[in-house]
Amino acid sequence: MIRVEIRKLMRRPRTWISIFLLCLLPAIVAILLRVTQLGPRPGEGPAFLSAVLANGALFPAAALGIVLPLFLPVAVAVTAGDAVAGEASAGTLRYLLARPVGRTRLLVAKLASVLVFLLVSVSAVAITAYFVGTSLFGSQPVATSLSGEPLSTNEVIKRTVLVVLYIAWSMIGVASVALLLSTITDSSLSAALGALAVLVLSQVLVTLDAAGAVKPYLPTRYWLSWVDLFRDPILWSDIERGVLVQGVYVVVLLGVAWANFMTKDVTS
């Protein structure tokens, strides 16, 4: 069933369009930077962008920083929100369940396909950004970490892979919210919008001092901690917390989604 779901995802034009758009945005930024040579001053604008002008090999990290706050969560919310609600509104959910596909199996397969989408899209952004970055800005054998220490190209690649994994994992909270809503409503649009509403709320609260008490538990609190992977040595504490917070969200939200889906009357 997981294979079928992944095939379904891959045969859908929308998947590739959203991945293409995700890759396009950083490329546009790179071209503008190359043409104008106007990088943001260090410490301002998206992370790493200032360093990219000197070393294109850092561009994958910068590109992920560009798509992380909005583009990526939107793409994930749309995909995960469509998972069950899309089948419901197309009418195919009733045929899947009567085939029969167990409800738990279906939910697990949907989750797996969302995970694959996450990994594929984040990796696609990183890989295209690597080629765009190195061809536009050239690459230096030695980059500089945020702490000022030199990093070898090997080290940069290794850490970029870690960033890909961390960012993909950060998105899984959004995916779980969207998947939960997807089992509740029959409209994929509502599910995606609901997940984005949760996301926006979280991002607003993160910047609000009055919300200090809940801040450590917000799903977006540790999103930007991936930057710590480019410090030397890597600053693990926030990364670990980020992984943990997302993990809790996944377990709780998917648990509720499962309980809801198992007992739901499918009338679509």
Add this chain to the structure above:
Amino acid sequence: MIVTQGLTKKFGSVLAVDGIDLDVRAGDRYGFLGPNGSGKTTTVRMLLGLIFATSGAAEVMGQPVPRGLGTALPQIGALIEGPAAYPHLSGRANLEMIDSSGPGGSRRTRRTRIEAALEQVGLASAGRKPTKAYSLGMRQRLGLAAALLREPQLLVLDEPTNGLDPQGIREVRDLLVTMNAAGTTLFVSSHLLAEVEQLCTRVGILDSGRLVLQDELETLRAPTGRVVLRTPDVAAAVTLLDGRVQHRDGDRLVVAGLAPEDLVDRLVGAGLKVHEIVVERPTLEEVVLSVTGAGSDRVDSGRSEPDTLVGGPP
């Protein structure tokens, strides 16, 4: 094949299905009749495990619902409230997708089974066209093909001829009768009396959530004991059949208490001409109306459409 006891479903305070006792036997062509909104689809969905019953029990192919459906469903083909397909994929790709989603459909035979099913429903030449470009009738045929993919022992079909032209309805009916002859039990829900009358051997009639009738079609349509006669010599016939004419409408007489052969004997003996003489049977429509409340007097109203014995097509 399908047995339910007091199967009930409440949506909030709305009683959608009210304690029905279905009994569909192996080999039946069962027509599940009822007006729109009477609970047919809710019942079908309960039988297939999509909706959970509020109370009562159901058994499908000997398996309890919903617990045992995992073993029963692979042998059931279903069309539930209209067909559904992934719009960007071709019909073939859709069938492949649904077949590979669950158990009971071997991958080795998938190609041949899909081709056979498409052939059966007349979609073999639909090619690679995405289903979003399909007409309503083609979608319906694709839905049927999906139900036929694994040589089901039980077909549960909700409005199977919806969207088909008369030619298509005929084809589907022939297909279903052939499959039934080969051993497939049919459970067809419909609000179209004519469809059920032409296809089914047994009917259950649902009226606002209650099963008001369940019987062999043959029994329901048994002769009423009256004979309908058309003759140009109406006045003479009425005199001859003194007291036995129950109803008169132009040259059409409804006669009670006389076997058709005796009636013909008397008329011909008296030198009267006969245009048409038929045994009166209630139509399914009349049966339905008589049990669903409103039109309970219609059976006796003399507006029956009898089986023709003389003249006219059988």
